[in-house]
Amino acid sequence: MPSDLRFLILVEGQFGPLSSKTANSCIRYTPDRVVAVMDSRFSGKTAQDVLGFGGAIPVVGTLGDGLARKPTALLIGVAPQGGRLPNDWRATILGAIDAGLDVWSGLHTFLSHDAEFAARAAQRGVTLHDLRLPPADLPVAAGRVRDVDATVILTVGSDCNIGKMTAALQVREALAQRGRAVRFAGTGQTGILIEGWGIAVDAVIADFIAGAAERLVLEAAEGADIVLVEGQGSVIHPGYSGVTLGLLHGSLPHALVLCTQPSRTTITNNPWLTIPPLTDIIALHDALTKPLRPAPVIAVCLNTYDLPERAALDAIARARDETGLPATDPVRFDPEPIVHAIDAFHAERTRNISSRAAMIR
Amino acid sequence: MPSDLRFLILVEGQFGPLSSKTANSCIRYTPDRVVAVMDSRFSGKTAQDVLGFGGAIPVVGTLGDGLARKPTALLIGVAPQGGRLPNDWRATILGAIDAGLDVWSGLHTFLSHDAEFAARAAQRGVTLHDLRLPPADLPVAAGRVRDVDATVILTVGSDCNIGKMTAALQVREALAQRGRAVRFAGTGQTGILIEGWGIAVDAVIADFIAGAAERLVLEAAEGADIVLVEGQGSVIHPGYSGVTLGLLHGSLPHALVLCTQPSRTTITNNPWLTIPPLTDIIALHDALTKPLRPAPVIAVCLNTYDLPERAALDAIARARDETGLPATDPVRFDPEPIVHAIDAFHAERTRNISSRAAMIR
Numbered sequence: 015m016p017s018d019l020r021f022l023i024l025v026e027g028q029f030g031p032l033s034s035k036t037a038n039s040c041i042r043y044t045p046d047r048v049v050a051v052m053d054s055r056f057s058g059k060t061a062q063d064v065l066g067f068g069g070a071i072p073v074v075g076t077l078g079d080g081l082a083r084k085p086t087a088l089l090i091g092v093a094p095q096g097g098r099l100p101n102d103w104r105a106t107i108l109g110a111i112d113a114g115l116d117v118w119s120g121l122h123t124f125l126s127h128d129a130e131f132a133a134r135a136a137q138r139g140v141t142l143h144d145l146r147l148p149p150a151d152l153p154v155a156a157g158r159v160r161d162v163d164a165t166v167i168l169t170v171g172s173d174c175n176i177g178k179m180t181a182a183l184q185v186r187e188a189l190a191q192r193g194r195a196v197r198f199a200g201t202g203q204t205g206i207l208i209e210g211w212g213i214a215v216d217a218v219i220a221d222f223i224a225g226a227a228e229r230l231v232l233e234a235a236e237g238a239d240i241v242l243v244e245g246q247g248s249v250i251h252p253g254y255s256g257v258t259l260g261l262l263h264g265s266l267p268h269a270l271v272l273c274t275q276p277s278r279t280t281i282t283n284n285p286w287l288t289i290p291p292l293t294d295i296i297a298l299h300d301a302l303t304k305p306l307r308p309a310p311v312i313a314v315c316l317n318t319y320d321l322p323e324r325a326a327l328d329a330i331a332r333a334r335d336e337t338g339l340p341a342t343d344p345v346r347f348d349p350e351p352i353v354h355a356i357d358a359f360h361a362e363r364t365r366n367i368s369s370r371a372a373m374i375r
Numbered sequence: 376m377p378s379d380l381r382f383l384i385l386v387e388g389q390f391g392p393l394s395s396k397t398a399n400s401c402i403r404y405t406p407d408r409v410v411a412v413m414d415s416r417f418s419g420k421t422a423q424d425v426l427g428f429g430g431a432i433p434v435v436g437t438l439g440d441g442l443a444r445k446p447t448a449l450l451i452g453v454a455p456q457g458g459r460l461p462n463d464w465r466a467t468i469l470g471a472i473d474a475g476l477d478v479w480s481g482l483h484t485f486l487s488h489d490a491e492f493a494a495r496a497a498q499r500g501v502t503l504h505d506l507r508l509p510p511a512d513l514p515v516a517a518g519r520v521r522d523v524d525a526t527v528i529l530t531v532g533s534d535c536n537i538g539k540m541t542a543a544l545q546v547r548e549a550l551a552q553r554g555r556a557v558r559f560a561g562t563g564q565t566g567i568l569i570e571g572w573g574i575a576v577d578a579v580i581a582d583f584i585a586g587a588a589e590r591l592v593l594e595a596a597e598g599a600d601i602v603l604v605e606g607q608g609s610v611i612h613p614g615y616s617g618v619t620l621g622l623l624h625g626s627l628p629h630a631l632v633l634c635t636q637p638s639r640t641t642i643t644n645n646p647w648l649t650i651p652p653l654t655d656i657i658a659l660h661d662a663l664t665k666p667l668r669p670a671p672v673i674a675v676c677l678n679t680y681d682l683p684e685r686a687a688l689d690a691i692a693r694a695r696d697e698t699g700l701p702a703t704d705p706v707r708f709d710p711e712p713i714v715h716a717i718d719a720f721h722a723e724r725t726r727n728i729s730s731r732a733a734m735i736r
Contacts (some may be wrong), residue, residue, distance in 0.1 A: 122580060154614040156645050216582040219483060223581045223617040249620070250666045253515040256584040256621025263616045284517050290666050301662050305611045305651050 020049045022074075022085035022115070024106060028092050029053035029064055029073065031319065035175060037091030037118050039204040041068040043183060049075045049083040051091070052106075065086055066319070077109045087116040087143075088215040092319050099123045103274040104130075111135050120145040120203020122217060145203040146217035148226065155224030160307065161286055163367075164197075164235040165360040167246040168267035169315070172274040172289050173281050174254055177317040177345075178245035179205050180272050181352070184344035186242060194360065195200060199234040201261060202225065205244040216257045216266075223260025231265045240360055243267060249298060252284055262302060267309045269359050270299055271352060272337075275317040276329035292337050313355040314341040381410045383435075383446035383465060383476070390414035390425055396536060397481050398452030400565040402429040409434045412443040412452070413467075414718060415676065427680070438470045447476040449729060454564055460484045465491075472496050481506040481564020483578060506564040507578035509587065516585030516625040522670065522726075525558075525596040526721040529628035530606040530676070531660060532574050533635040533650050534642050535615055538678040538706075539606035540566050542634050544712070545705035547603060549714040555721065558595040559603050560587065562622060566605040576625075577607055577618045584621025592626045601721055604628060610659060613645055623663060628670045630720050631660055632713060635696075636678040637690035653698050674700040674716040 023041075025034040029051060029218040041048055041061050050072050051061055057075030061068025074080045088110040094100070097122050107117060107125070117125055117148040119142070122348040125131045135142050152277070159166065169178040182198055189196045198306045200212030213226045227243070234241045243265045247254030274292065289295075296311045303309040314333045318326035326343060340351035384402075390412060402409055402422050411433050412422055420438030422429025435441045449471040455461070460482050468478060468486070472495045478486055480503070486492045487503040496503050520527065530539040543559055550557045559566070561573030567649045574587045588604070595602045604626045608615030635653060642648040649666040650656075657672045664670040675702035687704060694702040701712035 119736065154644075157613050157647055160647070216580075218581055218586045219577075220579055220581050220618045220621065221483065221577040221615065224614050249663070252518050252587050252624045252627075252667055255624045256617040256619075257581045257586065258617075259610070259620040260581065260617025263613045266613075283515075286518055286521070287667060294666070298662050299668075301659050302610070305655070305659075306613055306648060 018086060019047050020084065020086045021047050021089040021118070022049060022066075022080040022083065022087070022110070023051045023089045023091040024103060025051060025053050025091035026106065027053065027055065027104065029056055031065055032175065034091050035090070036093050036207065038065060038205045039179065040089065040091070040207060041065065041071060042180075045069065045206045050080050050082050052077070058340060063212065075176060076115075077106050081113050085115060087118055089207075090117070090119040090121060093120045099331040107131065108134055111138050111140055114138060116141045116143065118135045118143040118145065118207065120207065122146060130366040134333055145206045146214035146261070147206055148213060148222075149226060152218060152222040152351040153225040155228040155271070157266060157306070158228050159235070159264075159266045161229045162231065162235040163362055164238045164241050165268040165269070166235070166241045166243060166265060167269055167271060168262065168265055168309070168335060169271045169273055170258070170262070171245060171248045171272070172250070172292070172295050173278060174247045174251050175282060176275050176278070177273045180246055181271055181315040181344060182315075183208070184349045185353045185356060188349055189240060189357060192353070193356055194239045194357065195233040195237060196240045196242060197238040199230045199244060201230065201244045201246055212244075215261050216254070220256065223257055224264025227261045227264030240356065245273070248281070249302060250287075250295070251281055252287065259302065263306055266307050266364060268307075269356070270303075270309050270311045271313045271315055271356070272296060272299070272311045273315040273317065273335070276333070277320050292333060296337060311337075311339065312359050313352045314339050316341060316343045316353055318343045318346055379447060381445065381447045381654070382408050382450040383410060383444065383448070383471070384412045384450045385453040385464060386412060386452035387464065387467065388414065388416065390417055392426055392619040393536065394450050397450070397454050397565045397568065399426060400540065401450065401452070401568060402426065402432060403541075404569045406430065406432065409653060410446045411441050413438070413441050433518045434654070437567050438467050438474075442474050442698070446476060448479055450458075450568075451478070451480040451482060454481050468492065469495055472499050475499060475501060477502045477504065479504040479506065479568065481568065481575070483507060494553060506567045509574060509576035509579040509583075513579060513583040514586040516589040517583060518627060518667070519589050520596070520625075520627045523592065523596040524632070525595070525599045525602050526724055527592055527602045527604060527626060527628040528630055528632060528717055529604040529626055529670070530632045530634055531619070531623070531672075532606055532609045532633070533653070533656050534639060535608045535612050536643060537636050537639070538634045538676060541678075542632055542676040542705055543603040543605055545570070545710045546714045546717060549659055549710055550601060550718060552708030552719055553714070555600040555718065556598060557601045557603060558599040560591045560592065560595040560605060562605045562607055573605075576622050577615070581617065584618055585625025586595045588622045601717065606634070609642070610663060611648075611651070611656070612642055613648065613707050620663065624667055627668050629668075629724060630673045631664075631670050632674045632676055632717070633657060633660070634676045634678065635694070637694070645672045653694060665698065672698075672700065673720050674713040675700050676713055677702060677704045679704045679707055
């Protein structure tokens, strides 16, 4: 990943707390890389005005205004359901290429496979980076991660787009401060963009989802005490549950952190589908991990951004009572309860391995 | 699908009851399309000698001997784990193309995307058929099949390659004889080959597994009383469970038929992974369907080909006692118990819908 990366982020018509996930995560975790965000509806405002975070990063209304901020690359700031390119963005992308910008994209439609984009980029000498382009020759998973020494933690969720990547990123720093060697394994376009490596498990051929997860964990575990694997979707999401289960059975985590949003009652884009109680979701994960390698849910991570503080604290207390597990919103409040749960689980697991080894000696 | 299709089936080094699934199903369900099978280890024998079925279909040892049987096409008769082409088969495939044969393949490696095969086929004027090539523009699934009137039955399994396609095909005829309009929805290369249409759900981009299943069921349900959906993998298979769950949540079946093999104790290619008791597998499926649309397991289908008759009958009786469900081996014995279970479930469901409609009137 080039160190002088300066993004103009394209989110025309879609900039918002829930609608521009790629842009928002880039703004939250790598703000130094963002020179401007483009959405004509909010021209003249700042990221802070629209998202409630992101400080003075300006929102611009035209490509020209964006180019005036001297970006080195255009980042496609959304990953819509199905991940295809909004048709009316083509002109902006071609304009950015003509202006000499590289283009980074997490869409399922690979820009580098688009004849017009590819030709124009070649002509102008810029690069098209497709974050979701999977590596060739992925294996079919077969439990190879069972030999890994590191403690593998996977974030799972009651729905998609609910904070699984954020949960992992928010606890990483605090775990490192406790002296743990922590690796984050990005499994989606945004996690890969932030981290500089990873595999988008939702973009591989279906037979290789778990194989991609397996390869990712094997790589992340090298020299790590704890691997935080970015979860995807939900085991009850009618569109994405296959990706979720493949990731669960390929990464074979030792423990899970369950992410949820108290204000959400039905699954994204599926108003017919009520989200079950947390205890049911936990029981379902227990049933799914038990035959392969049991992985308890050890903490609950709540996304309370849309609740007043009092209601948020109530929701956290309710989740704690309902599940008997540590719970918090690690963005809004102290991530400590989740950090401690992971750290204590790792310490206990390491102790057990050492004492078993001692008994064998 | 051309009506004068006459296959030479390539299974060099792999012809056998469990190792050449595509070939075997083609021999079982469309024997009139098979002129010869190529595996030099069994040259001079018949399919019957090697498989225990298939009658006088000859096994040949060389491409020349195969061509002497006047095939119109070469069929790649295996779909190995990962679905890639055995390297030493290239010469045979090129030889077949040069001899003017079309080539049919269910591999993940698309023959039509291979520069050498594509060039040679174009030169010779023959066609490369990739059964797993997915349609473009699949949707992300969102429960669209909930509006379908037909009764949707999905076969599921305790492992992959255990008889899920066979179970569906064995009961289809008997259901038709009872006056039901039945459609078989093929989800794998072999089912598609036999039926002439379908989508290989394991070959689509991961985010669209359920979307592929959804599209398939919507199409199969047109004018049908009962749709039999070919299952894939197993929800406990470490490599394929993602495909399995995507298919389950995309097709949203009304009921399931569970396929198992009594002699098998561990998951294919995963000797570390013990297959749980049938009742646990049923409970796991109940937990996975309940949040979206409950789908009871209504029958158990046993694959007893490798047991003596007495042991097979004992295993069937045990499965019946353990689960309280109708059970049989529909290939070896009368498929009636499974046929009746599906037919009775459909009748009951239709009655309930009618009486609810009458109450509203």
